[in-house]
Amino acid sequence: LGQLASGIAHDFNNALMPIMGYSDLLLTVPNILNDLEKVKKYLEMIRTSSEDAKDVVDRLRSFYKTQSDKEAFIKVDLNNIIHQVVNLTKPRWKDQSLSNGVTIDILTDLNDIPYINGIESELREALTNLILNSVDAIKLNGIIILRTYCNGDTVTVNVIDNGCGMTDAVLSRCFDPFFSTKGEDGTGLGLSVVYGVIQRHKGSIDVKSKPGEGTTFTISFPALKNDIKEKKEQKTTDVYLKPLHILVVDDDPIVREIISEFLEKDGYTYEFSNNGREGLTKFKSNKFDLVITDKAMPDISGDQLASILREISPQTPIIMLTGFGSIMSSAGEIPDTVDCLLSKPLKLQDFRNAIRDVMEKYN
Ligand SMILES: Nc1ncnc2c1ncn2[C@@H]1O[C@H](COP(=O)(O)OP(=O)(O)O)[C@@H](O)[C@H]1O
Ligand SMILES: [Mg+2]
Structure with missing residues (x-):
């Protein structure tokens, strides 16, 4: 290594x-x-x-x-x-x-x-x-x-x-x-x-x-002969157009800044929580269409939060974000309590695709 x-x-x-x-x-x-x-x-x-x-x-x-x-x-x-x-x-x-x-x-x-x-x-x-x-x-x-x-x-x-x-x-x-x-x-x-x-x-x-x-x-x-495949077209952005109220659980201020920019751009509303415990409390007291949570957090981890939320509300889609470090240990596996795993740094295109895909899955 x-x-x-x-x-x-x-x-x-x-x-x-x-x-x-x-x-x-x-x-x-x-x-x-x-x-x-x-x-x-x-x-x-x-x-x-x-x-x-x-x-x-x-x-x-x-x-x-x-x-x-x-x-x-x-x-x-x-x-x-x-x-x-x-x-x-x-x-x-x-x-x-x-x-x-x-x-x-x-x-x-x-x-x-x-x-x-x-x-x-x-x-x-x-x-x-x-x-x-x-x-x-x-x-x-x-x-x-x-x-x-x-x-x-x-x-x-x-x-x-x-x-x-x-x-x-x-x-x-x-x-x-x-x-x-x-x-x-x-x-x-x-x-x-x-x-x-x-x-x-x-x-x-x-x-x-x-x-x-x-x-x-x-x-x-x-040299490439003519018959080889063209550069894959980037999936065009189909922004999920319905209004969404989203719970975002992440303790990193920079990630929150970027996510809020992304979400505002597409007209969604959101609430932030700093950690899993606070996120859980918010989730119970409000109605959310989607949860986006960080994976590695002190206290309640993203994985734990996701499985608790799954119990409470099986119909709420969950997107999990992972940072650098966890890439090695997770090796691309998606925990079955979440609908989608996105790795940081986030790209707007991937983020939009993920939101659209998970929302369509539940509707
Ligand atoms: N354009 C170059 N001109 C002169 N020496 C070069 C050139 N490219 C590579 N070298 C030599 O090859 C060695 C190995 O290069 P490289 O693998 O890039 O490692 P590094 O740049 O970290 O030393 C360099 O230390 C240098 O001695
Ligand atoms: Mg060199």
Whole structure:
């Protein structure tokens, strides 16, 4: 588990970086909030990155469940992934480098390429790792070039930098897990993650490097032939339109804030309880159409609350929220006292779907 855990931590930290970087910019750059275009762009990147972080955790979960990986593969435009990754890593290669006296430019040379069959979050993760290695390799001023092209039935991406390069000794070990020349600053996991991603995508990776000149990584993927399935359409939002009065039991103020925004948006009314005991009292003294409860709570847990409520009122739907920690122990199992299990962080779309599904189930 040690290796797995540090791999997860590594991927997770990479996903957190843009979230921290961009929220930092939004909070600290004077007047930035007046530039709505920019605010929207930053928020979009924060969202993409949060989704990636969530995928990292889901990957951990799928380690415990039977692999249903195939479903995660969709038709992917690598050029688009590269655009995203360049933006997502910008706090690192632009702002942070500048403050260390390093100037880095990223040039993109993105050509017409076919789609590939891929997992977007994993591809972003792999490219992020390559870019961050190039950033680390550039000690003063440097350029990173990202190029895509197609030859025959493969799609190729080059990540080229004019950084410090690698000696043959380093080159021969760079893909080894935990091999790093960066001491405290390195985990040595970046390239082994890249390698794993490329393998899962049935691709190949090659690296050329010379000390003092720079490094070129070349990764190739099989191009998608026309007959492969399209990106799964997101279920369109059918908001459950009837008015609902909802009891929400959660002790986390941030979760409550988000849930109240979501519920108000769709015109529902709600009451909050801080804990299971209070929730139970509220439930007995009022009429609710739906209960949403956190799982891990001190005193009465969400599971206990759900089974008590089931006894009192079998016709009231219950949605349970679970946080990070409990994902491992629950491993995706839904307790039979609840109708639906939602994992945090919550996405509006999932939340709406859950409400609609459980309400339709009882009506
Ligand atoms: N673009 C690059 N330029 C120079 N050296 C690199 C580059 N990419 C990887 N390396 C070398 O490979 C090693 C392993 O990389 P990686 O697996 O990402 O771990 P880490 O970045 O944590 O050290 C690095 O420590 C570095 O010595
Ligand atoms: Mg690295």
